[in-house]
Amino acid sequence: MTESTTVKQKMPFRIRIEPRLSEPPAWYPALVSFGALIVALVLGGILITLSGGDALRSYQHIAKASFGDIGVISDTIVKATPIILAALACSVAFRMKLWNIGAEGQFIMGAFGASAIVLIPVLPADTSRWVFIPVMMIAGMAAGAIWGFIPGYLKAKFNVNEIISTLMLNYVAVAWVNFWIFGVWTEGGFQMSPKFPNGASLPRLLELSKTFPAVRGLTTHLGLLIGIIAAIVLWFIIFRSRWGYEIRLIGDNPRAAQYAGINITQNTIWVMMLSGALAGLGGMSEIAGVVHRLQTAPIAAGYGFTGIIVAWLAKLNPLAIIFVSILFGALILAGREIQPSGVPKMIQGIILVCLIASDFLLRYRIIISRGEE
Amino acid sequence: MISDLFTTTVLIGILASGIRLSTPYLFAAIGETFGQKSGVLNLGVEGQMLLGAFASFYVALTTGNLWLGLLTAMFVGALMGLAMAYVTVNLHAEQGISGIGFYLFGLGMSDLLFQKLMGTVETVKGFPEIYIPGLSDIPGIGKIFFSQNILVYLAYLLVPLAWFVLNKTTLGLKIRSVGENPDAADSLGVNVARIRYFTIILGGTLSGVAGASMSIALLNVFQQNMTSGLGFIAVALVYFGAWSPIGVLGGALLFSFINSLQLWMQVLSIPIPSDIAVMMPYVVTILVLVATVSKVRAPSALSKPFERGD
Numbered sequence: 001m002t003e004s005t006t007v008k009q010k011m012p013f014r015i016r017i018e019p020r021l022s023e024p025p026a027w028y029p030a031l032v033s034f035g036a037l038i039v040a041l042v043l044g045g046i047l048i049t050l051s052g053g054d055a056l057r058s059y060q061h062i063a064k065a066s067f068g069d070i071g072v073i074s075d076t077i078v079k080a081t082p083i084i085l086a087a088l089a090c091s092v093a094f095r096m097k098l099w100n101i102g103a104e105g106q107f108i109m110g111a112f113g114a115s116a117i118v119l120i121p122v123l124p125a126d127t128s129r130w131v132f133i134p135v136m137m138i139a140g141m142a143a144g145a146i147w148g149f150i151p152g153y154l155k156a157k158f159n160v161n162e163i164i165s166t167l168m169l170n171y172v173a174v175a176w177v178n179f180w181i182f183g184v185w186t187e188g189g190f191q192m193s194p195k196f197p198n199g200a201s202l203p204r205l206l207e208l209s210k211t212f213p214a215v216r217g218l219t220t221h222l223g224l225l226i227g228i229i230a231a232i233v234l235w236f237i238i239f240r241s242r243w244g245y246e247i248r249l250i251g252d253n254p255r256a257a258q259y260a261g262i263n264i265t266q267n268t269i270w271v272m273m274l275s276g277a278l279a280g281l282g283g284m285s286e287i288a289g290v291v292h293r294l295q296t297a298p299i300a301a302g303y304g305f306t307g308i309i310v311a312w313l314a315k316l317n318p319l320a321i322i323f324v325s326i327l328f329g330a331l332i333l334a335g336r337e338i339q340p341s342g343v344p345k346m347i348q349g350i351i352l353v354c355l356i357a358s359d360f361l362l363r364y365r366i367i368i369s370r371g372e373e
Numbered sequence: 374m375i376s377d378l379f380t381t382t383v384l385i386g387i388l389a390s391g392i393r394l395s396t397p398y399l400f401a402a403i404g405e406t407f408g409q410k411s412g413v414l415n416l417g418v419e420g421q422m423l424l425g426a427f428a429s430f431y432v433a434l435t436t437g438n439l440w441l442g443l444l445t446a447m448f449v450g451a452l453m454g455l456a457m458a459y460v461t462v463n464l465h466a467e468q469g470i471s472g473i474g475f476y477l478f479g480l481g482m483s484d485l486l487f488q489k490l491m492g493t494v495e496t497v498k499g500f501p502e503i504y505i506p507g508l509s510d511i512p513g514i515g516k517i518f519f520s521q522n523i524l525v526y527l528a529y530l531l532v533p534l535a536w537f538v539l540n541k542t543t544l545g546l547k548i549r550s551v552g553e554n555p556d557a558a559d560s561l562g563v564n565v566a567r568i569r570y571f572t573i574i575l576g577g578t579l580s581g582v583a584g585a586s587m588s589i590a591l592l593n594v595f596q597q598n599m600t601s602g603l604g605f606i607a608v609a610l611v612y613f614g615a616w617s618p619i620g621v622l623g624g625a626l627l628f629s630f631i632n633s634l635q636l637w638m639q640v641l642s643i644p645i646p647s648d649i650a651v652m653m654p655y656v657v658t659i660l661v662l663v664a665t666v667s668k669v670r671a672p673s674a675l676s677k678p679f680e681r682g683d
């Protein structure tokens with residue numbers, strides 16, 4: 001008779017949500033991210049099943065098509081390489097709470113800058129690789145840095161929202177490259193430039209197959225090494241340098257940074273340029289390591305957006321980005337063959353939303369206590 | 374030749390298709406205006422549009438009922454809005470990033486459903502043109518303004534309606550106060566969470582309609598990534614239009630007229646690189662932001678989660 005009231009009074013548990021006052025233990029964020037990843041894969045699996053697919057087979061296929069043998073592992077790493085650099089680009093901007101959504105455009109401009117060296121041509125086609133590659137790297141980074149400078153300057157001087165300006169610049173970058181490959185550098189009227197000379201391509205593992213037969217057919221290129229070095233350098237900048245300290249302080253507590261006399265305006269511009277330069281380097285690595293000609297579709301393939309997810313999943317840690325990028329390289333590689341083709345993008349979306357949502361658990365404690373009160 | 378552009382028929386054609394092409398921008402950007410006015414930046418518009426475009430197309434294709442298709446798009450958009458609202462309002466997510474997640478989700482999910490349920494590109498007979506008696510016979514003007522499909526008319530009715538709701542009603546006052554000063558609004562008894570849920574779901578619904586306006590009224594097909602960035606432009610249009618429905622209308626028209634001009638230039642094979650024309654709206658948007666940033670102010674609480682300080 002009094003059942004409903006008793007139930008109400010004797011609620012076995014109470015749930016309270018409180019802001020965290022102390023830092024959680026070091027393993028906790030990793031555990032939360034891992035949990036979010038699992039939740040995302042389960043949600044994705046449910047959606048695949050509901051739309052008439054076979055979730056388990058899709059996932060198995062992703063695993064096999066990306067880690068099944070040494071050849072596909074190498075292909076996975078090739079896919080991961082541009083993601084590493086794009087994610088590093090996002091991570092340094094996000095560290096300062098600058099929402100650079102434009103790694104995509106900066107990546108494209110980096111590819112353009114590197115290609116311009118070959119196509120103008122700044123260097124003759126028979127230039128040695130050891131001259132070509134460094135010059136292309138510098139050009140790619142410079143072009144990306146310019147594409148980061150614009151929104152950085154507009155943010156610093158006029159307080160123009162960087163999310164909007166970087167988004168707009170993504171589209172400008174695509175149209176800019178389209179203009180050049182269609183109007184100026186076209187090959188036979190197609191929307192692509194002629195193929196680059198050999199000197200303008202990054203060395204690949206398979207080139208060593210005469211001495212080491214084991215690497216025959218492996219497409220992994222020097223871009224991986226560039227990415228890893230960039231990650232290590234960025235780690236030192238962020239965690240071991242004065243500049244990195246300033247960036248972190250501005251991100252965590254802009255008011256304190258201002259009181260400490262840190263120049264936020266200048267840092268905004270420099271960080272956006274560094275971010276753009278890293279994304280631009282990614283574009284250079286992709287164009288010189290994989291595509292070997294300037295062409296829009298394989299360059300504007302969403303690496304900049306995947307970089308956002310990877311940066312977030314890696315908690316903006318440059319070294320963690322390397323490993324997370326390989327997971328996403330796998331997802332994208334397998335995605336090319338997997339049917340239906342929307343799965344990788346959809347899963348990436350769910351992962352990002354789950355990750356962002358799971359940050360709640362880092363900032364708040366959920367306290368479950370026994371009834372009463 | 375370039376002089377071909379300046380014949381009456383072509384000019385009327387450019388203007389008429391400009392008006393028509395502005396529909397998806399208007400639905401999506403007006404919806405986004407409500408969200409931003411209440412302090413929420415929804416970057417997932419593109420994803421909501423794609424799912425709306427697919428849902429309405431698929432339902433229209435299988436049932437033959439366009440209105441049912443439109444309703445489905447609204448429902449799907451609202452559902453996406455609900456998810457966005459939960460993540461934003463309850464979980465205090467970083468809005469600039471979570472929106473990209475919703476975008477990728479919509480992009481992939483609409484593609485997945487397209488592959489599973491249809492597989493090939495098909496066409497439907499979309500909403501027909503409605504000739505408004507009398508008005509549509511006026512030379513020039515009639516063709517431009519009064520011979521459009523129903524969604525075009527609805528989009529243009531939505532602009533004054535949105536202006537009225539935001540500026541002249543209690544609900545609008547609540548929305549604006551929640552976006553300007555949620556603490557004050559809260560202390561006066563406005564339910565901040567409820568208002569934001571409302572605006573985000575409304576925005577999702579309208580984004581769904583925006584998608585439908587492409588797949589079952591403008592183009593009458595569904596293709597993967599058919600919105601190709603239109604949803605992101607809609608977000609920028611809200612900044613462009615300084616958070617006013619009338620300003621948003623101006624921005625939408627600028628974008629759609631440039632699109633329409635460029636389409637006609639291709640039709641007439643005028644040798645001006647269309648990629649340069651494609652670039653212009655984006656560049657103009659950035660320039661407008663620079664020019665207006667000192668004069669207009671974004672809602673103070675835009676993209677800041679609300680926490681009740683006890």
